[in-house]
Amino acid sequence: xxxxxxxxxxxxxxxxxxxxxxxxxxxxxxxxxxxxxxxxxxxxxxxxxxxxxxxxxxxxxxxxxxxxxxxxxxxxxxxxxxxxxxxxxxxxxxxxxxxxxxxxxxxxxxxxxxxxxxxxxxxxxxxxxxxxxxxxxxxxxxxxxxxxxxxxxxxxxxxxxxxxxxxxxxxxxxxxxxxxxxxxxxxxxxxxxxxxxxxxxxxxxxxxxxxxxxxxxxxxxxxxxxxxxxxxxxxxxxxxxxxxxxxxxxxxxxxxxxxxxxxxxxxxxxxxxxxxxxxxxxxxxxxxxxxxxxxxxxxxxxxxxxxxxxxxxxxxxxxxxxxxxxxxxxxxxxxxxxxxxxxxxxxxxxxxxxxxxxxxxxxxxxxxxxxxxxxxxxxxxxxxxxxxxxxxxxxxxxxxxxxxxxxxxxxxxxxxxxxxxxxxxxxxxxxxxxxxxxxxxxxxxxxxxxxxxxxxxxxxxxxxxxxxxxxxxxxxxxxxxxxxxxxxxxxxxxxxxxxxxxxxxxxxxxxxxxxxxxxxxxxxxxxxxxxxxxxxxxxxxxxxxxxxxxxxxxxxxxxxxxxxxxxxxxxxx
Numbered sequence: 001x002x003x004x005x006x007x008x009x010x011x012x013x014x015x016x017x018x019x020x021x022x023x024x025x026x027x028x029x030x031x032x033x034x035x036x037x038x039x040x041x042x043x044x045x046x047x048x049x050x051x052x053x054x055x056x057x058x059x060x061x062x063x064x065x066x067x068x069x070x071x072x073x074x075x076x077x078x079x080x081x082x083x084x085x086x087x088x089x090x091x092x093x094x095x096x097x098x099x100x101x102x103x104x105x106x107x108x109x110x111x112x113x114x115x116x117x118x119x120x121x122x123x124x125x126x127x128x129x130x131x132x133x134x135x136x137x138x139x140x141x142x143x144x145x146x147x148x149x150x151x152x153x154x155x156x157x158x159x160x161x162x163x164x165x166x167x168x169x170x171x172x173x174x175x176x177x178x179x180x181x182x183x184x185x186x187x188x189x190x191x192x193x194x195x196x197x198x199x200x201x202x203x204x205x206x207x208x209x210x211x212x213x214x215x216x217x218x219x220x221x222x223x224x225x226x227x228x229x230x231x232x233x234x235x236x237x238x239x240x241x242x243x244x245x246x247x248x249x250x251x252x253x254x255x256x257x258x259x260x261x262x263x264x265x266x267x268x269x270x271x272x273x274x275x276x277x278x279x280x281x282x283x284x285x286x287x288x289x290x291x292x293x294x295x296x297x298x299x300x301x302x303x304x305x306x307x308x309x310x311x312x313x314x315x316x317x318x319x320x321x322x323x324x325x326x327x328x329x330x331x332x333x334x335x336x337x338x339x340x341x342x343x344x345x346x347x348x349x350x351x352x353x354x355x356x357x358x359x360x361x362x363x364x365x366x367x368x369x370x371x372x373x374x375x376x377x378x379x380x381x382x383x384x385x386x387x388x389x390x391x392x393x394x395x396x397x398x399x400x401x402x403x404x405x406x407x408x409x410x411x412x413x414x415x416x417x418x419x420x421x422x423x424x425x426x427x428x429x430x431x432x433x434x435x436x437x438x439x440x441x442x443x444x445x446x447x448x449x450x451x452x453x454x455x456x457x458x459x460x461x462x463x464x465x466x467x468x469x470x471x472x473x474x475x476x477x478x479x480x481x482x483x484x485x486x487x488x489x490x491x492x493x494x495x496x497x498x499x500x501x502x503x504x505x506x507x508x509x510x511x512x513x514x515x516x517x518x519x520x521x522x523x524x525x526x527x528x529x530x531x532x533x534x535x536x537x538x539x540x541x542x543x544x545x546x547x548x549x550x551x552x553x554x555x556x557x558x559x560x561x562x563x564x565x566x567x568x569x570x571x572x573x
Contacts, residue, residue: 013130017082017387020165020310022130029173030127033134037061038120045117060140060178061123062133067440069113072122073136078146078164078188079107079391083378086389088129090374096122101374103359103367105431105482106185107145107391108136112438134172139180141171141252146188147195148392151311152400154348158215160190160207162307163244166299170245177252181259182267184252185224197393197509199223199232200485202269203251208238215241221251221281222273223513225479230270231513233278235285241304243289246297250289254281314386314401319351323404336411338460339422344407351404355385357397357414358421358429362454365447366432367395373417384410393482393509394470395431396424426463427471427536428454431482435475435492436499442475444492444499444525449473452529457536466536469550472507485509487551488535489516490528501528505535505562506554517559519566531566538565 013021022030040057043049058064062073074089081089089109093101096118097111104110114122126132136143144164151159167186171177177184189196190207198204204220217239223232239247251269258276260266273281330337345354357377360366369377381389381399384406390398402410414420423429430453433439435446450473457463472486483489489504501523504516523531536550538561543553554562 012128013082013084014387017084018310018312018314019080019082019388020077020161020307026130027127030130030132030134033061033132034120034123034127037123041116041120056138059138060135061119062136063116063119064137065440066112066438067436068438070116070119071438072111072114072119072133073104074109074111074126074131074133075136075143076107076109076131076391077168078144078150078161079148080161081389081391082129083381083387083389085129085131086374086378086381088125088131090371090378092122092125093371093374099372100368100370102365102434103369103391103395103397105393105395105433105480106143107148107393108143109391110434112434137183139182139184140178141174141180141184141186144168144171144186144188145196145201145393147191148390148398149191149195149345149354149400150390151313152347152349152352152354153191153193153195154346155192156348157190157207157209159308159311160188161311162304163205163207164188165310166244166304166307167248170248170297177256180252180256181261182264182269184255184269186248192511194509194511194513195393197482197485197513199513200225200229200482200509201232203248204232205244210238217241217244217247219247219251221285222270222278224268224270225482225484226268227265227477227479228268228271229479229484229515230274231515232270233273235278235282242299242301243293244299246293246295247285247289249292249297250285253288254284258284316349316352316401317403319403319405321350323351326404326407329408333408335415335422336408338464339411339415339420340407342422342424342426342464343420347401349401353402353404353407355399355402355407355410356392356424357389357399357419358423359396359419360423360429360454361418361421362458363451364418365434365437366430366450369397369419373419376413376417377419380410380413394429396429422460423463425468425470426460427457427466427469428463430454430471430473431486432473433475433480435473439475439480441478442492443477443494444475444501446473446475446481446490446492449490449492449501449525449528453532456529456533465546466540467546467549469536470508471532482509483507484515485513486516487554488532490532493522495522499525501525501531503528503531503535503566505559506551508551519559519563521567534565535562538562 044054200223206218219236220232385399432450436442473490474481475492485507507516
């Protein structure tokens with residue numbers, strides 16, 4: 001079935017969009033993959049292709065079979081979207097799904113209700129705006145992720161996106177790494193603050209300069225969450241800029257040769273690094289790297305410059321540090337002022353701001369956005385932000401280049417759309433996987449618990465008094481909600497058919513990366529919001545002052561006082 005006449009396809013990406021543009025080779029590759037998958041799906045539905053064969057093919061095209069319907073995961077490389085691409089996602093949501101999409105913790109988008117027979121049509125529509133679902137699932141190199149503030153952050157050394165794109169092109173359809181022992185995730189950061197969680201990825205790359213002023217990479221390997229959460233180990237202090245791909249290839253080769261394939265729970269590279277030992281693993285990588293680093297994978301300077309040219313700086317206006325109209329609105333409208341305190345981030349360009357669009361509103365599953373909201377956001381991006389948006393690891397969106405004088409009308413428009421909750425970084429800006437509502441792997445619900453917590457802490461003044469807290473929740477041990485690195489982590493578990501929830505405290509995915517400590521026995525479904533409230537109340541009593549964050553307080557006082565209040569009977573005994 002093709003598209004309805006009343007829903008025309010969005011326009012293609014503009015040649016002026018500051019992002020990587022497909023060349024003829026890229027487009028032919030994606031179009032060919034769509035045609036292949038259309039044929040594979042038709043043969044599967046006709047009973048001509050066995051389920052075991054089709055499974056591997058659909059996973060390479062981002063298609064899962066969930067509890068109630070297929071789920072299609074669409075790649076958003078390093079989180080970057082044009083307005084045309086967002087309009088296409090809106091079109092897919094209303095034409096093939098139930099009118100909404102879901103942004104994930106890996107900067108992708110998921111559709112939870114597509115009809116299997118129509119998935120090839122979705123992929124064909126995506127290809128018209130240079131998007132795809134290739135390698136968003138399966139045991140291969142997944143979507144390359146990065147800092148959502150790439151290119152605009154004041155603490156940034158260089159824009160990491162050209163390096164992300166070079167890596168994406170190297171990883172796409174890499175014949176040697178198409179059947180890895182397990183899925184593989186790579187993240188890049190080039191800022192002083194790690195906003196890409198590089199230390200909990202299979203490979204995390206920090207772009208740095210050495211003492212001579214040369215660009216290169218500090219590399220972390222073997223991080224990961226799930227049932228065996230591990231913080232990655234540093235395997236290289238400085239890899240020269242030209243050697244990025246050869247070093248990545250060396251790491252992947254060692255893993256591909258030695259990673260466990262006999263046990264899915266021990267198949268990730270983090271287990272290989274742990275069981276081999278960091279020193280031995282680094283030695284094997286260095287040996288392989290020495291063998292290949294001067295070969296065809298060495299990046300020539302003109303190739304790096306060619307890629308940088310795709311990520312152009314917008315035509316910023318020459319603006320004062322502070323706009324007079326913006327200052328007047330701050331003084332006259334307290335709701336606007338509250339939003340600016342939480343949802344803006346400093347921009348490197350004078351007179352501009354980075355705007356976080358909160359996808360965490362009361363009554364809405366975290367990360368969900370409707371087709372109408374997506375269309376409206378695309379229009380706002382064209383009007384105020386050079387036609388560009390970014391997806392974040394916290395399941396929000398970013399408009400990265402907004403002039404101060406445009407902030408008030410932008411806020412008004414976002415508020416009318418239900419997208420201006422001033423809670424970025426606060427308790428209700430929580431991460432939440434789809435859980436038992438959709439996922440066939442989940443042990444417990446997470447969306448309902450998120451709503452209970454939102455209801456408990458809906459008062460924004462109270463949230464501001466509490467201060468920054470990262471609450472992260474997963475519906476199973478796979479950890480898609482990153483619960484093990486939450487300041488407060490919540491994990492759904494199944495106990496004899498009932499939903500229970502384990503709690504951890506003290507995790508972080510930033511520069512000070514750490515895994516949370518388990519508080520003790522799990523909590524029943526009806527008690528988990530109470531447990532979170534108890535944790536917050538203990539923190540408020542123990543913090544030294546309003547400037548001491550939850551994480552700082554926990555690291556100072558430890559688990560004991562929290563545990564005593566969470567389990568008062570046992571503590572008294």
